[in-house]
Amino acid sequence: MSSKELTTFLAWAEENEILWDKTAIEIKETANKHGLGVFAKKRLEPGYEAIQVPKAIVLSVQTTGIANLLEDDEIEGDTALTIGCMYELSRGAQSPWAPYLALLTKRPPQMATALSKESREMMKMCEAYNDIEADIKDLQEDFESIVVPFIEKHSDVFTAEIKTKFFTLEAFRAMMEIVSSRGMDVDNFHVTALVPFADFVNHNPMPNSDYLTHEEVCEICGALACEHMEDRSDDEDDEENEDGSDDDEVPDLAGDDSTPATDKKAEEDMEEDGEEWEDEDAEDDDDEEINDTCDIILDDEVEKGEEITRHYGPYPNKILLSKYGFAVENNPHDTVTIQLDMVRQAAQRILKDEKLVEERTAWFLENEDAFIGAEGDDEEGGCCGEGDHDHDHDHEHGHGHGHEHEHHGHEHAEGGDCCAPKTSKKKAAGEAEAEDEDDEEMEGEEEDDFPRDIMYMMHDGSIDDRLLMLLNVLFMEKDQFAKVQEDMEAAMEYFNDIFMRREQEERGDEDEEMEGDDEDEEGEGHQKVPKPELGPRDEKSKKTRKAVLEAILTLIRIRADAFGVTDKTTAEQDLASLKKAKLSGPLYYGGLCVQGEKQILQNGLQGYDSFLAEL
Numbered sequence: 001m002s003s004k005e006l007t008t009f010l011a012w013a014e015e016n017e018i019l020w021d022k023t024a025i026e027i028k029e030t031a032n033k034h035g036l037g038v039f040a041k042k043r044l045e046p047g048y049e050a051i052q053v054p055k056a057i058v059l060s061v062q063t064t065g066i067a068n069l070l071e072d073d074e075i076e077g078d079t080a081l082t083i084g085c086m087y088e089l090s091r092g093a094q095s096p097w098a099p100y101l102a103l104l105t106k107r108p109p110q111m112a113t114a115l116s117k118e119s120r121e122m123m124k125m126c127e128a129y130n131d132i133e134a135d136i137k138d139l140q141e142d143f144e145s146i147v148v149p150f151i152e153k154h155s156d157v158f159t160a161e162i163k164t165k166f167f168t169l170e171a172f173r174a175m176m177e178i179v180s181s182r183g184m185d186v187d188n189f190h191v192t193a194l195v196p197f198a199d200f201v202n203h204n205p206m207p208n209s210d211y212l213t214h215e216e217v218c219e220i221c222g223a224l225a226c227e228h229m230e231d232r233s234d235d236e237d238d239e240e241n242e243d244g245s246d247d248d249e250v251p252d253l254a255g256d257d258s259t260p261a262t263d264k265k266a267e268e269d270m271e272e273d274g275e276e277w278e279d280e281d282a283e284d285d286d287d288e289e290i291n292d293t294c295d296i297i298l299d300d301e302v303e304k305g306e307e308i309t310r311h312y313g314p315y316p317n318k319i320l321l322s323k324y325g326f327a328v329e330n331n332p333h334d335t336v337t338i339q340l341d342m343v344r345q346a347a348q349r350i351l352k353d354e355k356l357v358e359e360r361t362a363w364f365l366e367n368e369d370a371f372i373g374a375e376g377d378d379e380e381g382g383c384c385g386e387g388d389h390d391h392d393h394d395h396e397h398g399h400g401h402g403h404e405h406e407h408h409g410h411e412h413a414e415g416g417d418c419c420a421p422k423t424s425k426k427k428a429a430g431e432a433e434a435e436d437e438d439d440e441e442m443e444g445e446e447e448d449d450f451p452r453d454i455m456y457m458m459h460d461g462s463i464d465d466r467l468l469m470l471l472n473v474l475f476m477e478k479d480q481f482a483k484v485q486e487d488m489e490a491a492m493e494y495f496n497d498i499f500m501r502r503e504q505e506e507r508g509d510e511d512e513e514m515e516g517d518d519e520d521e522e523g524e525g526h527q528k529v530p531k532p533e534l535g536p537r538d539e540k541s542k543k544t545r546k547a548v549l550e551a552i553l554t555l556i557r558i559r560a561d562a563f564g565v566t567d568k569t570t571a572e573q574d575l576a577s578l579k580k581a582k583l584s585g586p587l588y589y590g591g592l593c594v595q596g597e598k599q600i601l602q603n604g605l606q607g608y609d610s611f612l613a614e615l
């Protein structure tokens with residue numbers, strides 16, 4: 001494609017010092033209907049810097065012409081960025097981003113919120129439906145409670161003519177969809193922003209590039225090094241001296257002469273290695289300037305004509321659909337939510353003892369944090385705060401709302417924001433990076449930052465750690481419950497044993513190897529940990545295990561019934577029918593959400609059924 005808007009955009013990008021080699025990189029229409037994409041015009045090596053976008057040209061709440069008004073009125077998040085972008089659009093050719101916005105508005109993203117009510121209702125069999133409906137409601141509420149008062153307050157800026165032409169609910173919806181589907185986390189100054197050119201890179205579950213940027217900048221002025229940061233680090237030094245400690249390991253990017261001037265890749269590597277900015281001598285040796293840019297860097301070799309892609313983050317399909325308007329077939333990050341009430345229902349059906357169910361559930365909820373710590377920091381990381389996916393509501397799904405995460409154990413649900421740039425010049429999207437960030441975020445997060453009444457089934461049909469623990473609490477023998485109630489150490493031991501057995505029983509050697517392949521094609525860094533020897537279960541343990549497995553199967557059926565998911569056809573048959581139906585856009589992707597959740601339920605039924613048979 002070579003539309004007028006694209007040509008004008010490219011000329012503008014060049015003028016604004018966005019760097020790409022025209023003989024190596026081009027933006028063009030994708031063959032797979034993913035809109036525009038970035039392609040290699042020749043064979044490119046791993047490590048190649050495909051795109052460099054100076055932060056000065058990103059469109060953020062800090063760079064829009066009404067940054068001060070938004071700040072004064074304390075409007076934040078995607079809503080603020082959307083208003084800023086609408087304002088820039090209303091300025092027409094006066095806006096520094098005019099050619100960029102002209103291209104984006106000419107090719108709006110196809111989102112599920114734009115589907116007819118009837119089409120949306122086809123998604124009722126999956127969790128995406130409620131998310132989409134909530135998005136529609138939130139948008140209207142944001143418009144009425146934030147946008148309208150804001151433009152009315154600043155009637156000198158937003159004249160009647162501008163209001164009618166550029167600040168309608170429909171215009172807000174259209175711009176919010178652009179912001180939602182292309183906002184990228186830049187740093188702790190710009191936060192989420194539109195990053196021209198880099199935002200034409202499409203998502204791929206097996207990407208060949210990464211998005212990297214320095215996140216740690218001055219929150220006041222956005223500089224990598226400035227007097228604000230010097231002042232702050234002086235204050236911190238004073239504080240440290242006062243309490244006599246100096247355990248601050250945060251990289252100091254302030255104007256100190258010893259400021260590291262490493263290149264982005266080096267910083268990234270350091271972070272991957274878990275190193276901190278400790279070796280100042282080594283840093284001094286490196287004379288390279290830090291470019292404060294948002295970069296797309298190739299991870300793999302890319303052939304001529306191949307699309308350059310990145311990973312938007314380990315999101316389940318419902319989040320992908322709500323935020324970006326697409327979903328991924330056989331998405332390894334997909335999840336099914338299990339409500340606590342469903343667990344109560346399943347337990348009640350089997351135990352027929354409401355008092356016991358209530359008492360043990362309450363005990364679990366009160367005490368879970370104590371015994372989760374021992375197991376919690378597991379190998380998969382997986383959850384984080386959905387950074388660039390946030391706006392200002394709090395219903396239980398994407399958009400920064402709830403949808404929070406598992407931070408317990410191997411089954412972290414709901415990916416969370418892995419489009420975020422993490423720490424300094426670190427990968428902004430991608431799974432391995434998400435894990436690092438998750439750990440960081442979790443450390444600083446309040447324990448109660450995730451909804452206690454939501455648990456998850458993962459892509460392979462397994463249940464998450466919290467659900468596994470709760471079911472064990474519900475179904476353990478009376479004397480065992482008395483023991484764990486009395487003695488936290490006994491409880492820890494009990495749950496550790498459960499998790500070790502799960503490792504052994506539910507994940508064979510083969511699975512583990514497959515996982516390693518997924519994460520690291522070269523097989524590097526994936527060491528097989530010898531499994532601990534576990535003795536055979538005693539009779540009591542077998543009895544509890546059997547009851548737990550039966551409860552899981554009951555629970556899966558309850559969850560399926562709640563969403564009208566039937567087993568008249570298999571998930572595989574549904575996928576084949578969906579493909580035959582030749583749907584496109586969000587309608588097709590909505591179908592994938594429904595099919596993906598059914599696949600998870602089916603996997604769970606098959607898996608737990610076979611464990612039961614083996615017992």
Ligand SMILES: C[S@@+](CC[C@H](N)C(=O)[O-])C[C@H]1O[C@@H](n2cnc3c(N)ncnc32)[C@H](O)[C@@H]1O
Pocket residue numbers: 033034035036037107109110181182199200201202203204323324325326327
């Ligand atoms: C950040 S933009 C990428 C550039 C976009 N294709 C364009 O034309 O401007 C994200 C949007 O691209 C499309 N997209 C990206 N990756 C995709 C994928 N794997 N499958 C389907 N659509 C995708 C979706 O419409 C999404 O909202």
